Amino acid sequence: MKLYEYAEEFGALFDSLDEMDGEEMEQAWFDTLESVEAEFDDKAENVIAFIKELNAQAAALKEQEKAFAERRRAKEHHAERLKKYLLGCMNTVGRKKIDRPMGCASVRNTPEFPRFEDEAAFADWALANDSSLLRFRPPEIDKTAVKKYLQAGNEIDGVRLERSQSVIIK
Numbered sequence: 001m002k003l004y005e006y007a008e009e010f011g012a013l014f015d016s017l018d019e020m021d022g023e024e025m026e027q028a029w030f031d032t033l034e035s036v037e038a039e040f041d042d043k044a045e046n047v048i049a050f051i052k053e054l055n056a057q058a059a060a061l062k063e064q065e066k067a068f069a070e071r072r073r074a075k076e077h078h079a080e081r082l083k084k085y086l087l088g089c090m091n092t093v094g095r096k097k098i099d100r101p102m103g104c105a106s107v108r109n110t111p112e113f114p115r116f117e118d119e120a121a122f123a124d125w126a127l128a129n130d131s132s133l134l135r136f137r138p139p140e141i142d143k144t145a146v147k148k149y150l151q152a153g154n155e156i157d158g159v160r161l162e163r164s165q166s167v168i169i170k
Helices: 003-019 023-093 119-129 143-151
Strands: 097-100 103-106
Touching: 003 023
Parallel strands: none
Antiparallel strands: 097 103
């Protein structure tokens, strides 16, 4: 049987308690309850063990993701350094293009872009002179502060404190 089937059996068993009359029937009911409860606990233990295994696998995958991300970033940085090295060498010898069987390289001018010496100073200047040069983000809700505000007895339309349940696996 599956765990939910044991849970349903518990419900049916408790519904039948009111119909019990006689000491022998009550003893049989309690014996059945004890048996179903033991089987439920065994199944629940298996589910708990499986949850632990899945969490361990997820943690191992997370570590692998970190390792792969670090390796990817290292390879990307190495490639960028080599591109700058090749660009410098091509400029030194005056070559604008290299076309070989293993690959091609060509020197191109990139579009113009602003380079800031001090971005904070520029942002201050733009606020005072031309705010269209800035992007503004919408405000972010501080849910911890809202929780404390509501716990202090204050009310906010459309906001309430809510509690849910979870299972802790140890």
